[in-house]
Amino acid sequence: MVVGEMIYDTDVVVIGGGPGGYAAAIHAADLGKDVVLVEEDDKLGGVCLTRGCIPSKTLIHVVNTANSVKEAGDMGIVYKEIGFDAKKLAAYIRSTVKDLSDGVARLVENRDIELVNGHARFIQSDQVYVDGANTIVRFKNAVIATGSRINDLPQGLETGFDQGVWTSAQALEVPEIPESLLVIGGGYIGLEIGQAYAGLGSRVTLVEFSPQLLAAADKDLVQVVLRQCEKQFAAIYTDSRVTKITKQDQGFQVDMATKKGDITHTFSRVLAATGRKPDTEDLGLSALGIDMDDTGRITVDEQCRTSLSYIFAVGDVVAGPALAHKAGRQGRVAAEVIAGKKSAYDNVSVPAVLFTSPEIAWTGLTETRAKEKKLTVNVGKFPLTALGRAKSVDKTRGFVKILSDPDSEQILGMAIVGEHASELIAEGNLAIEMGACLEDLIVSIHPHPTFSEAIMEAAETARNGSVHLMKKRR
Amino acid sequence: MYEFKLPDLGEGIQEGELLVWHVQEKDLIKEDDPLCDMETDKAAVTIPSPKTGVIFTLGAQPGDMVQVGQVLVTIETEESTETGTPKADATSSRVPDKEGRNKKGRNKEETNQDSQDFKAADTSADNQSSQARAIAAPAVRRLAREMDIDINQVPATGPGGRVTADDLLKYDTHGTDTGGGSKGKEGAAKQPEETAESVESRTAARDAGAKKDMAPTSSIPFLTLSPLPDFTAQGPVEKIPMRSVRKKTAARTVTSSILVPHVAHMDEADVTELETLRRAYNDKTDGRHDYDDTKEQNGHLTLMAFVIKAVAGLLKKYPAFNASVDTDSMQIIHKKFFHIGFAADTPRGLLVPVIQDADQHSLATLGMRIRHLAQQAKKGEIQVENLTGGTFSVTNVGAIGGTHVLPIINYPESAILGMGRVVKKPVVKDDEIKIRLMLSLTLCFDHRVADGAQAARFVRDLVEMLEDPMVFMAHI
Known part of the structure; x- marks a missing residue:
């Protein structure tokens, strides 16, 4: 032992203070356990709260607010000029993040959870050493909730993150509103931030390696957003990749190999949104004998137990979508199992929510997946053009789609593209978790006039046609 | 080929001990001829053949415990390739009728087939349909877990084939009658091997399991269930499985002694x-x-x-x-x-x-x-x-x-x-x-x-x- 070392003896050590980790820590404390929470960052809340979901949704809200005014000219709104004060916007995002992070810290403190700031590493089967705090934590149970980190850029681009290429986290701090922005990566992060900066006034170009944007989503959903992107973006290159980034005095010169040949353009800023990988290196896991798969994810069972049954792992470090709400649920399961309760992460569906413009959300079975698995499903689709509320706010782009079992009418999947999709999908998720059938959605009264009616109408369509749609002629 | 599954014997009976076969493989059997004798918790019964045909395979040996829904015998009949679970005389099937919720498009035959699968899933762990994920609300799933019930084995009565909390309670009563008492122990045995001194959570889980066997709602102070000593080390022993009437008597008397002052x-x-x-x-x-x-x-x-x-x-x-x-x-x-x-x-x-x-x-x-x-x-x-x-x-x-x-x-x-x-x-x-x-x-x-x-x-x-x-x- 080194002189000056702190030693804690605790029931549970939670490594990582993100949505999975802090949920596990707080829930375990509520269930009567002594808990030590280790966080590397100076703020609690993880990527989601500090560098991801929260700042991005704040930024997107600001942009959407401006856009909705700009689009409301026909409604009689008169305005002279709408612009953005980048500094004020950045400060607003910062304060939002700070308030929420402080809130988590208060919750943690309120439970008498010992918060240790530093990088944790397993040094023995029942001990972690926290680098930066010179502390050893001896535990009975551990929860690994270290989340994920941004993928490194491919080799050979010459210029990387260290020379000014933005990560998504940097872009969300809104250091400036660049005149032009190249977004590398047509996943949801690239699209969300790309559309936001387009709304702020940047000329945005998007480059994506694969032929489709938002590869995980059904094509019909993507199509609606793509049409919007085509209006907003200077150019979209699919099936294309960046081969070289050269930092110049004013911006970056970027070489791209596109479908139509090699091109070179100059951009004020480049954002690389090329995915994330589980943060499981440098934790001392392999020395401990914790099993991981080829992608660096920790293998866990339904109780979120690793191959060492007293050590748990939740969130982005285990299989499944790298989403905060899934991590939060797993964190609670781990805490309950540690507290001796019978619990399991046995959810049917994890909703995916993209804050693009318009929003995309889906949960459960997708049409793409149904085709892959050769499942016969009934699909009911209700376009927002037929919805009174959508018409009244002039947000008629999009639709609600429901997939149901042809025999039992059990709801297997729901997908929404359009205004408020992120909010509406919760009903679909509840329906799937409850094992609801079309009938349940059809007979439950949905308030009028709201967007939620589209779900009821889509359920009717899945069965035999909606009151508010033209009858199919045979 | 006709697969004859052990029919519902009524009175919540879920299993029986096969006493004796009245037929052998390749025997010719007529409908209603005696097939075998089974002993249940309540009585010995003779199971008649549901079909005329040739015995193809026998699904169990004398002394085996046969679950309701388990294939008892396959009979080569002239006409059919169907499978069936005919009802026992004068007792009605307890399988929930799924017809009511299938509002459209499913013909009667399929519905019957479906409910038989359901029944098989009820008791037979290696039945394919038992692998399917049960439809149930998250709260019901949690309840099942707390009750040490594999929810995928529970017959559903809710709309859309949903397993309800009532279904769990019913299943649990049956389970207790028919040897479900071992479920809790299996749950505890499934816990991974201990690798560090931090076994608190598992001990707690095991305690919970033990409590469940004794009293479902509250723990009893001073009640400890320690494992039996190894009697074989102390002298020669004979081990007699607790079955049928013995097991029933045990269940009834334990229930009565604990519940009734x-x-x-x-x-x-x-x-x-x-x-x-x-x-x-x-x-x-x-x-x-x-x-x-x-x-x-x-x-x-x-x-x-x-x-x-x-x-x-x-x-x-x-x-x-x-x-x-x-x-x-x-x-x-x-x-x-x-x-x-x-x-x-x-x-x-x-x-x-x-x-x-x-x-x-x-x-x-x-x-x-x-x-x-x-x-x-x-x-x-x-x-x-x-x-x-x-x-x-x-x-x-x-x-x-x-x-x-x-x-x-x-x-x-x-x-x-x-x-x-x-x-x-x-x-x-x-x-x-x-x-x-x-x-x-x-x-x-x-x-x-x-x-x-x-x-x-x-x-x-x-x-x-x-x-x-x-x-x-x-x-x-």
């Missing part, structure tokens, strides 16, 4: 005069040339018949001893029917045949019914309906020997009468010591429904009836 009230009846009359009557009928044991009017009168007759009459005056407690609704249910069970010692263990409406039969009829049911029980031929529905029980195991018995109430009944042996004893009568025939009586009753004073009065009335044939006649 037993109180015993003891007394003795001087049955000298009654015995004199009874023996004289029996001697007379024995001597008759047309004596026929099966005819009720000239059957033997037994002391048990007198006791049952007296009890059935007295229960009308003391309804608390012909009752059940409904703890859910906080009500005591007084039954206005008097079905008296009596303990019968059989080669398979203790069975309790029930005489329906014992209050309405003559002593001679009761005597004949008792003898007839006891014989059927001994031979293993007794029907399930003659073993269920009792409202009060009488045991005369004391007749073999002993002074008093202290019986356990046959839950959910509220009382049981234990008869000792009729013995000659010196008794003070009219200030003199006389030799009298004495019968010891113990009324064990549920203190939730009655108090000692009621029991004392009940037993006093019973003693008076048994001591004085005139009082007996006056009361019946």
Whole structure:
């Protein structure tokens, strides 16, 4: 032992203070356990709260607010000029993040959870050493909730993150509103931030390696957003990749190999949104004998137990979508199992929510997946053009789609593209978790006039046609 | 090929022990010919063949426990490739009818097929359909986990084939009846091996499992279930599996001992005069040339018949001893029917045949019914309906020997009468010591429904009836 070392003896050590980790820590404390929470960052809340979901949704809200005014000219709104004060916007995002992070810290403190700031590493089967705090934590149970980190850029681009290429986290701090922005990566992060900066006034170009944007989503959903992107973006290159980034005095010169040949353009800023990988290196896991798969994810069972049954792992470090709400649920399961309760992460569906413009959300079975698995499903689709509320706010782009079992009418999947999709999908998720059938959605009264009616109408369509749609002629 | 699955045997019976096959593979069998004998918790039954055909394969060996829905035999029939789970005689299938929720597009055949799969999934772990994920709300899933139930095995009755909380409760009751007690232990055994000293959570989980086996809702202070010592290290042992009647008896008596606060009230009846009359009557009928044991009017009168007759009459005056407690609704249910069970010692263990409406039969009829049911029980031929529905029980195991018995109430009944042996004893009568025939009586009753004073009065009335044939006649 080194002189000056702190030693804690605790029931549970939670490594990582993100949505999975802090949920596990707080829930375990509520269930009567002594808990030590280790966080590397100076703020609690993880990527989601500090560098991801929260700042991005704040930024997107600001942009959407401006856009909705700009689009409301026909409604009689008169305005002279709408612009953005980048500094004020950045400060607003910062304060939002700070308030929420402080809130988590208060919750943690309120439970008498010992918060240790530093990088944790397993040094023995029942001990972690926290680098930066010179502390050893001896535990009975551990929860690994270290989340994920941004993928490194491919080799050979010459210029990387260290020379000014933005990560998504940097872009969300809104250091400036660049005149032009190249977004590398047509996943949801690239699209969300790309559309936001387009709304702020940047000329945005998007480059994506694969032929489709938002590869995980059904094509019909993507199509609606793509049409919007085509209006907003200077150019979209699919099936294309960046081969070289050269930092110049004013911006970056970027070489791209596109479908139509090699091109070179100059951009004020480049954002690389090329995915994330589980943060499981440098934790001392392999020395401990914790099993991981080829992608660096920790293998866990339904109780979120690793191959060492007293050590748990939740969130982005285990299989499944790298989403905060899934991590939060797993964190609670781990805490309950540690507290001796019978619990399991046995959810049917994890909703995916993209804050693009318009929003995309889906949960459960997708049409793409149904085709892959050769499942016969009934699909009911209700376009927002037929919805009174959508018409009244002039947000008629999009639709609600429901997939149901042809025999039992059990709801297997729901997908929404359009205004408020992120909010509406919760009903679909509840329906799937409850094992609801079309009938349940059809007979439950949905308030009028709201967007939620589209779900009821889509359920009717899945069965035999909606009151508010033209009858199919045979 | 026709796959014949063990049909629903009624009364919540989920499994049976295969006793003997009446056929072999490649045998020709006709519809309704006996296929095999099974012993269930309640009785031995002969399972008839549902089809005419050739026996292709036998699905179990004598001694095996066969689950309802498990394939018993495959029969090569001329016409069909179907599978089936025909209903047992006079019992209705307990499989939920899924038709009601399939509002469209599913024809009847498929529906039947589906519900059979369901039934198979209920009991057979290796059935393919059991792998499917049950449809259930998250709260129900959690409840299942807490109850140590694999929700994918539970038959669903909710709309859309959803498993409801009620389904779990029903399944759990069946499970307890049929060996579900082992589920909790499996759950605990499934815990991964311990790799560090941090085993607290698993110990807690195991405790929870143990608690579940004993009392589902609350823990009992000081109750510890430590594993048995290794008796084989102490000396030679023989291990006998607990099955059928033994297991049923264990389940019933454990339930009763834990749930019911037993109180015993003891007394003795001087049955000298009654015995004199009874023996004289029996001697007379024995001597008759047309004596026929099966005819009720000239059957033997037994002391048990007198006791049952007296009890059935007295229960009308003391309804608390012909009752059940409904703890859910906080009500005591007084039954206005008097079905008296009596303990019968059989080669398979203790069975309790029930005489329906014992209050309405003559002593001679009761005597004949008792003898007839006891014989059927001994031979293993007794029907399930003659073993269920009792409202009060009488045991005369004391007749073999002993002074008093202290019986356990046959839950959910509220009382049981234990008869000792009729013995000659010196008794003070009219200030003199006389030799009298004495019968010891113990009324064990549920203190939730009655108090000692009621029991004392009940037993006093019973003693008076048994001591004085005139009082007996006056009361019946």
